[in-house]
Amino acid sequence: MGVSKTKQPLRKRGGKARSEERRFAFLFVMPALLLVVVFRIVPLIWGFVLSLTDARGVTEGAFIGFDNYAELARDPAFHDSMANTILLIATLPIWIMVPMLLAILIHQGVPGGKFYRAVYFFPATLSSVIVGSIFNVLLRNDGQLNQFLELFGIGAIDWLGNSNTALLSLIAVQLWATFGMSLLIFLAGLSTVPSDMIEAAKLEGASMLQTFWHVIIPTLRPIIEFVAVVTTIGVLTNMFGLIYVLTAGGPGTSTTLPEFLIWIELGRMNRPGYAAAISMVLFVLMAGIAYAQVRIMSRNVNV
Amino acid sequence: MSEFTVGKRQRRLLWGISVPMALIALTCVYPVFFALNNALKSNREYILDRFGIVSEPTFQNFVQAWTRSNLSEYFFNSVVVTVLSVLALIIVSSLAGFALAVLRFPLRKLIFVVILASLMIPVQVVLVPFYKTIIGLGLLNTRAGLILSYTAFFLPFSVYLMTSFYSGLPRELVEAARIDGAKLTQVWWHVMLPMGMPALITLGILNTLYCWNDILISLLVLQDNRTLMVGIAALRGEYTTNVPLLTAGIVLAAAPIVILYLVFQRKIVSGIAVGAVKG
Amino acid sequence: MTIKTTLLTASALGATLTGAAVAQEITVWDWKSGDPAAYGYIDEATRLFEEAHPGVEVNFVMQPNDQYYTLLGTALSSNAGPDVFLLNGGAQAQARFDALADVSDMAEGLLGTEEFSDADGTVYALPITTQGFVVYANKQRYADAGLDPEALPTTWDELSAACEAIIAQGDVPCFSMGNKEGFAAEFFVSALAASMLTAEEHAALKSGELAWSSPKMTAILDAWVETEAAGWYPQGGNSTAKFMDEYETFMRGEAANTIGLLSDVAHWKQFDDFLGAENLGVFRHPAPDASATAGDGGPMMPVAGGIGYGVNRASENIDLARELVATLASAEAIAIFAQDAGILPANPEVDTSAANSPTLTAILGMMDGASAPMAHANVSAGELEDLHRQSQLLLNGENTVQDAVQRLDAAQAAAE
Numbered sequence: 001m002g003v004s005k006t007k008q009p010l011r012k013r014g015g016k017a018r019s020e021e022r023r024f025a026f027l028f029v030m031p032a033l034l035l036v037v038v039f040r041i042v043p044l045i046w047g048f049v050l051s052l053t054d055a056r057g058v059t060e061g062a063f064i065g066f067d068n069y070a071e072l073a074r075d076p077a078f079h080d081s082m083a084n085t086i087l088l089i090a091t092l093p094i095w096i097m098v099p100m101l102l103a104i105l106i107h108q109g110v111p112g113g114k115f116y117r118a119v120y121f122f123p124a125t126l127s128s129v130i131v132g133s134i135f136n137v138l139l140r141n142d143g144q145l146n147q148f149l150e151l152f153g154i155g156a157i158d159w160l161g162n163s164n165t166a167l168l169s170l171i172a173v174q175l176w177a178t179f180g181m182s183l184l185i186f187l188a189g190l191s192t193v194p195s196d197m198i199e200a201a202k203l204e205g206a207s208m209l210q211t212f213w214h215v216i217i218p219t220l221r222p223i224i225e226f227v228a229v230v231t232t233i234g235v236l237t238n239m240f241g242l243i244y245v246l247t248a249g250g251p252g253t254s255t256t257l258p259e260f261l262i263w264i265e266l267g268r269m270n271r272p273g274y275a276a277a278i279s280m281v282l283f284v285l286m287a288g289i290a291y292a293q294v295r296i297m298s299r300n301v302n303v
Numbered sequence: 304m305s306e307f308t309v310g311k312r313q314r315r316l317l318w319g320i321s322v323p324m325a326l327i328a329l330t331c332v333y334p335v336f337f338a339l340n341n342a343l344k345s346n347r348e349y350i351l352d353r354f355g356i357v358s359e360p361t362f363q364n365f366v367q368a369w370t371r372s373n374l375s376e377y378f379f380n381s382v383v384v385t386v387l388s389v390l391a392l393i394i395v396s397s398l399a400g401f402a403l404a405v406l407r408f409p410l411r412k413l414i415f416v417v418i419l420a421s422l423m424i425p426v427q428v429v430l431v432p433f434y435k436t437i438i439g440l441g442l443l444n445t446r447a448g449l450i451l452s453y454t455a456f457f458l459p460f461s462v463y464l465m466t467s468f469y470s471g472l473p474r475e476l477v478e479a480a481r482i483d484g485a486k487l488t489q490v491w492w493h494v495m496l497p498m499g500m501p502a503l504i505t506l507g508i509l510n511t512l513y514c515w516n517d518i519l520i521s522l523l524v525l526q527d528n529r530t531l532m533v534g535i536a537a538l539r540g541e542y543t544t545n546v547p548l549l550t551a552g553i554v555l556a557a558a559p560i561v562i563l564y565l566v567f568q569r570k571i572v573s574g575i576a577v578g579a580v581k582g
Numbered sequence: 583m584t585i586k587t588t589l590l591t592a593s594a595l596g597a598t599l600t601g602a603a604v605a606q607e608i609t610v611w612d613w614k615s616g617d618p619a620a621y622g623y624i625d626e627a628t629r630l631f632e633e634a635h636p637g638v639e640v641n642f643v644m645q646p647n648d649q650y651y652t653l654l655g656t657a658l659s660s661n662a663g664p665d666v667f668l669l670n671g672g673a674q675a676q677a678r679f680d681a682l683a684d685v686s687d688m689a690e691g692l693l694g695t696e697e698f699s700d701a702d703g704t705v706y707a708l709p710i711t712t713q714g715f716v717v718y719a720n721k722q723r724y725a726d727a728g729l730d731p732e733a734l735p736t737t738w739d740e741l742s743a744a745c746e747a748i749i750a751q752g753d754v755p756c757f758s759m760g761n762k763e764g765f766a767a768e769f770f771v772s773a774l775a776a777s778m779l780t781a782e783e784h785a786a787l788k789s790g791e792l793a794w795s796s797p798k799m800t801a802i803l804d805a806w807v808e809t810e811a812a813g814w815y816p817q818g819g820n821s822t823a824k825f826m827d828e829y830e831t832f833m834r835g836e837a838a839n840t841i842g843l844l845s846d847v848a849h850w851k852q853f854d855d856f857l858g859a860e861n862l863g864v865f866r867h868p869a870p871d872a873s874a875t876a877g878d879g880g881p882m883m884p885v886a887g888g889i890g891y892g893v894n895r896a897s898e899n900i901d902l903a904r905e906l907v908a909t910l911a912s913a914e915a916i917a918i919f920a921q922d923a924g925i926l927p928a929n930p931e932v933d934t935s936a937a938n939s940p941t942l943t944a945i946l947g948m949m950d951g952a953s954a955p956m957a958h959a960n961v962s963a964g965e966l967e968d969l970h971r972q973s974q975l976l977l978n979g980e981n982t983v984q985d986a987v988q989r990l991d992a993a994q995a996a997a998e
Contacts, residue, residue, distance in 0.1 A: 028399060250764065263427065286425075526643060
């Protein structure tokens with residue numbers, strides 16, 4: 001991240017050396033390119049073709065043009081999944097702020113910081129099956145969270161069974177399960193903030209808050225961008241496991257995200273063609289973010 | 304970690320902040336207690352008393368998960384697949400990172416963008432075609448197929464990280480080696496690999512996590528001879544989710560990762576620091 | 583090490599990883615074979631088959647139930663499916679008939695084959711269990727509420743009165759409830775439809791001609807909302823999994839009733855174990871405005887051919903696969919399943935008298951002339967999906983029955 005050095009080409013050599021360099025470069029990059037093209041790009045194009053058919057079950061399906069997409073436009077479940085996605089993306093600042101704040105606090109020497117740093121990463125090592133099973137029990141109407149809240153006189157809330165709280169609960173659990181990773185990235189970024197800059201700010205009488213705002217945050221900007229992009233991809237593609245275990249997409253469609261809808265259409269509904277159409281929409285959505293990402297990332301790498 | 308002098312008032316403030324942070328830390332270690340507590344219960348005890356602390360610990364669940372539910376076989380499978388996938392990822396991404404960051408060749412930028420863009424193609428989006436590709440290549444139900452799939456799916460991020468890391472290395476290193484008449488393969492082996500070690504360790508650890516915990520890709524590619532996480536997921540039956548059996552499986556599956564994490568904790572933290580930030 | 587040696591090593595490694603295939607192997611997919619209660623059955627069926635066919639190996643692959651149909655669909659559409667696979671009767675089986683071989687010639691004498699056959703009567707899978715819904719009752723809870731535990735409800739009014747008394751007692755809800763996946767609604771709809779729909783109406787629902795907005799279907803959903811409003815269920819039904827959270831609540835004695843199964847789990851055998859055989863009662867779910875009655879004048883009960891094994895039409899060893907399915911459905915193998923798991927076998931030759939449960943005896947006595955189709959299993963997958971969703975919204979009071987039936991009508995129309 002944050003490459004600022006300008007690129008110096010390798011020293012000029014003869015044409016032979018340069019053609020050799022070219023040859024080796026292609027050889028080196030080929031395995032990566034081949035794998036990505038064969039297992040990701042080709043299936044993507046194939047999926048687009050599939051989305052133009054009415055494939056159902058084992059039958060191949062005839063070409064039906066963009067009918068699947070027209071049906072998507074009328075499918076209320078799909079609309080709901082899109083609305084949920086937008087809500088999810090709207091929570092992005094929290095996904096960035098929480099780990100950033102914790103990282104800054106640890107960096108500023110909160111007592112026990114080293115211990116927190118070790119422990120906070122722990123949930124990130126667990127698979128979603130594990131995380132889901134645990135929160136399934138904790139968040140139930142008669143679960144431990146409600147029992148705990150009752151001590152403060154707060155009545156039971158059906159966290160996962162109520163349309164108002166289900167998606168937010170899901171988001172909170174996923175945040176809990178992943179914040180450790182972002183936190184470590186922020187900590188890493190903070191270690192590059194020159195401490196004399198902070199000292200200087202101190203000497204000038206800046207408060208802790210001012211130091212955050214004027215010194216630390218600007219230095220962290222590339223890290224914030226990086227975490228934002230990685231998190232966005234994560235929440236759009238990696239919440240499937242949790243949804244399955246915690247809410248099964250309900251109540252109603254309140255926790256149905258596109259990736260979950262794809263799964264239902266493929267499985268219970270047995271409609272690969274229609275599922276492919278949802279996939280393509282999800283891909284386009286992500287490609288929009290990809291555009292921003294590639295710009296940010298390649299700017300930082302200076303390729 | 305850079306510390307600087309803080310006032311007494313701020314010190315007290317930091318202590319105050321430490322309290323909620325300790326609560327968060329508590330939630331992070333809670334799963335260990337949860338899993339062990341339930342794994343030691345019999346199913347009957349669990350049904351009758353879900354929240355209480357185990358009264359008659361039994362290791363029956365571990366035995367059953369390990370033997371009858373085939374977890375021992377699956378465990379071996381997971382280890383083989385994870386280790387080889389991570390090795391492949393390290394080699395492929397450091398080669399590609401070297402080329403993309405240091406060497407000059409046509410279409411470099413395009414290739415980099417293609418690899419990065421594929422980060423946006425999650426497995427759900429390409430489920431059916433990806434599966435057909437695996438079948439078409441004769442890789443269904445082979446470990447090699449799963450290893451290639453893992454390498455392909457976790458590669459874009461790794462390539463990005465290595466490119467980023469290598470582009471920050473002083474290029475005099477490469478220059479010097481080349482003047483000594485070293486071939487580029489030797490430069491990679493003798494210079495780039497050792498120099499890239501901090502970032503490679505980070506990649507190794509992250510990819511170990513991803514491969515070990517993956518369910519979806521493994522479900523599709525290895526349908527007969529399972530990996531561990533799929534075996535665990537299968538313990539959630541249609542009707543009978545035997546929670547103690549499930550948590551026993553979970554403990555067995557998570558143990559290696561947790562141990563790995565505890566052992567390499569310092570390396571992970573500093574590894575991510577160099578890998579993700581320096582560059 | 584040069585690139586070349588690296589590549590050579592890699593390819594050599596690749597070759598050893600691919601491994602060699604077994605000469606003749608029949609692969610079976612299901613979600614049962616890893617269940618401890620099914621071990622004996624699977625072992626016995628495998629033994630019988632491998633003895634009759636030396637050199638052939640049976641490979642049971644237990645798939646995660648969550649992902650079963652997605653995996654199966656993906657595999658079948660890529661011509662890479664297993665030789666034999668397990669299916670739920672009704673909609674799930676119907677949706678896959680075009681991938682299944684005709685097994686009609688082996689289906690003779692089995693109960694519940696209609697769940698696995700098309701309109702022409704061609705059977706595509708052999709049922710191994712009979713499945714159905716009854717209400718199980720905790721007699722102690724009835725007695726606590728001042729009710730006669732030996733006179734369990736037989737009409738809707740009696741059930742309503744019983745629930746009122748149980749709720750008034752204040753300790754437990756009338757029914758335990760788990761609707762996280764929408765299953766509680768499935769069970770409720772089928773339990774009521776059994777008595778409320780005539781045979782013709784059941785057929786019309788199956789063919790998509792009886793709309794959800796018809797008076798009877800609307801009445802069923804109305805009852806769903808009214809029973810919730812009357813306080814029959816505990817709080818948090820939408821976040822409770824029916825399997826097994828709902829049933830565990832009942833087994834702990836924390837609910838007076840539950841709509842349970844006849845076979846596999848959540849049934850007499852399991853409840854006997856926890857509540858004690860003498861404390862467990864059973865009755866058929868009454869319905870308001872019943873239009874069909876059983877031989878004894880009481881409510882009807884939904885009964886269907888639970889689960890069954892089918893043969894992949896594209897299997898390379900189709901004859902062996904058929905033999906295996908026959909073995910899996912045979913009386914010898916099923917007898918062990920019946921004994922271990924407490925199932926009602928689809929094969930009437932299986933002797934169940936060894937089970938020795940008063941509740942089972944009561945159930946067998948109640949089944950005579952009381953069997954009705956299982957309504958939810960006969961509607962399309964799209965309707966079922968929407969029923970799950972709408973039922974949750976209704977339970978939360980986030981939707982009206984009017985809106986719900988409109989959505990369900992649309993799903994019904996979309997299914998052709």
